[in-house]
Each structure stands twice: as structure tokens, then as C-alpha cells.
Amino acid sequence: MKKCIWCSKSEEKVEFKKLAHTIPQSLGGKMICVNVCDDCNAYFGNIQFQTPSIETVIKETFNISRARFLSSFGEMGKNKALAKFTSIFFNVNFRTGTITVKQKYKLQRHFQEKISILLKRGIYKIFLEETERQNGDAHDSKYDFIRAFSRYGLGEELPLFYFERKYGIYLNVQDDIKYPVLLFDKDKRMKYLVNEPFFYEFELLGHVFAIPISKSWQIGFDNYITASLEAKKDFFVGYKVIKYFNEIDLTLQIMND
Numbered sequence: 001m002k003k004c005i006w007c008s009k010s011e012e013k014v015e016f017k018k019l020a021h022t023i024p025q026s027l028g029g030k031m032i033c034v035n036v037c038d039d040c041n042a043y044f045g046n047i048q049f050q051t052p053s054i055e056t057v058i059k060e061t062f063n064i065s066r067a068r069f070l071s072s073f074g075e076m077g078k079n080k081a082l083a084k085f086t087s088i089f090f091n092v093n094f095r096t097g098t099i100t101v102k103q104k105y106k107l108q109r110h111f112q113e114k115i116s117i118l119l120k121r122g123i124y125k126i127f128l129e130e131t132e133r134q135n136g137d138a139h140d141s142k143y144d145f146i147r148a149f150s151r152y153g154l155g156e157e158l159p160l161f162y163f164e165r166k167y168g169i170y171l172n173v174q175d176d177i178k179y180p181v182l183l184f185d186k187d188k189r190m191k192y193l194v195n196e197p198f199f200y201e202f203e204l205l206g207h208v209f210a211i212p213i214s215k216s217w218q219i220g221f222d223n224y225i226t227a228s229l230e231a232k233k234d235f236f237v238g239y240k241v242i243k244y245f246n247e248i249d250l251t252l253q254i255m256n257d
């Protein structure tokens with residue numbers, strides 16, 4: 001019997017008719033988490049109090065880098081992986097790698113902060129649905145802190161760590177851009193991503209992030225970040241704790257250098 005990983009209700013109480021894409025379809029996501037009820041699925045796609053939906057923010061964050069890769073593969077245009085690049089938040093100049101927030105959003109108070117919280121909630125959402133899909137473990141109470149933050153906006157604001165690259169990105173696998181997924185399988189992950197109990201590191205559309213996967217992550221942070229930076233020292237200059245949306249290299253400016 002299906003049981004929702006977000007609200008914990010089962011098929012007797014809620015419906016599971018809609019397909020819940022773990023990574024939005026608009027980014028090429030193809031994978032489905034079957035244990036997400038229609039209400040919770042809709043929640044992530046709905047407009048929040050005067051802010052865009054979590055799904056929109058995820059799309060807006062990653063679509064720019066995805067478009068950049070796809071155009072370099074000749075995969076942008078009619079009948080290609082991405083027909084046309086559009087953004088509701090940004091004006092993007094791919095040639096110069098510059099990006100500005102559109103006027104109507106500039107005027108919104110605390111736009112950057114609000115959006116970065118929705119981005120974080122969206123990243124945790126992708127994690128929980130993907131770990132359920134691949135490992136079948138999302139109902140575990142150890143993830144309650146992720147459920148509270150991501151689905152309900154409750155509890156402490158969880159962090160998102162972002163690693164800054166030294167060099168541009170060389171991609172061998174175009175499918176990772178066309179149809180992005182999260183990898184858990186150690187053998188398939190990049191060598192610079194560490195596996196450990198407090199944090200999960202992943203690469204999504206050229207960006208490398210880490211999120212805590214244990215409520216007591218603060219205890220493990222020093223050991224974790226030391227090991228992580230050591231593993232990344234040849235390719236990354238360091239890390240940031242994301243507070244503002246534009247701290248992520250959204251246009252992959254690094255590829256211009």
C-alpha cells in the first residue's frame with residue numbers, strides 16, 4: 001500500500017493519482033516517487049504566500065545552467081531537449097554570462113532571502129523523494145526534520161552548502177544534463193564527493209551541493225567539512241553557506257574563465 005513520505009497518510013485517506021517527479025519535468029526530470037500523495041505533490045507546485053512555488057524556484061535556479069550546457073551540445077531549439085530558454089525572474093545574457101533580476105522582482109522586499117529559502121526547501125524535497133525512490137528509506141523518523149522544513153516550512157531553517165569550482169566543467173555524460181538524477185551509488189559518483197553519515201553531497205546540472213541528512217549535523221560538521229574539502233582540493237576553492245539566491249553561480253560563469 002502506498003504511503004506518502006511527506007504527510008504519512010496512506011491510500012485509504014489520500015489519493016495517489018498524479019505522477020510526482022522528484023526533479024521537475026521542466027528540468028528534464030523523468031524519475032517518479034510513487035509514495036507522494038496528490039496533496040503534497042500539488043503543494044510543491046503551488047504559489048506560496050505571495051512568492052513563487054518551490055518547484056518554480058528550483059526550475060529557475062537550474063534552468064539557466066541546463067540551458068547553457070544544452071546549447072553547447074546543440075540540444076536547444078525546436079524538437080530538441082530544450083525548445084527555448086525562458087525565465088520569469090532573470091534577464092540572462094548567455095554570451096557574457098551575466099544575469100540580472102527582472103525589475104518587478106527587484107522591487108519585492110527580501111526577494112533574494114525568500115527565494116533562497118524556497119530553493120533550500122526544494123533541494124531537500126528532491127533529496128527525500130530520490131532517497132525514497134532509490135533506497136526506500138524516506139519514512140524513517142531520522143528524516144522528520146527534513147519533512148518539517150521542506151513540506152511545512154517549520155523547524156529550524158536548514159543549511160545548503162555550495163562548493164565553488166576552480167575550473168570550468170567538463171561533462172562526458174550529456175544524459176546527466178538532459179535527464180538529471182541524484183546519485184547515491186558510490187561507484188557512480190564523482191570521486192570528489194564524500195560519503196558519510198551526517199551529510200549528503202551531490203552534483204546537479206553542474207553544481208555541487210551538500211545538505212545535512214542527520215538532525216544532529218552540527219556535531220559532525222567539522223569532521224565532515226575537513227574530509228570534504230580535502231577530497232575536493234584539486235577542483236574546488238572552497239564552500240559557501242547559501243543565504244542569497246545569487247551566491248550560486250547560476251550562469252556557470254566559471255565556464256567563461
Ligand SMILES: [Zn+2]
Binds near residue numbers: 005014040
Ligand atoms: Zn502527502
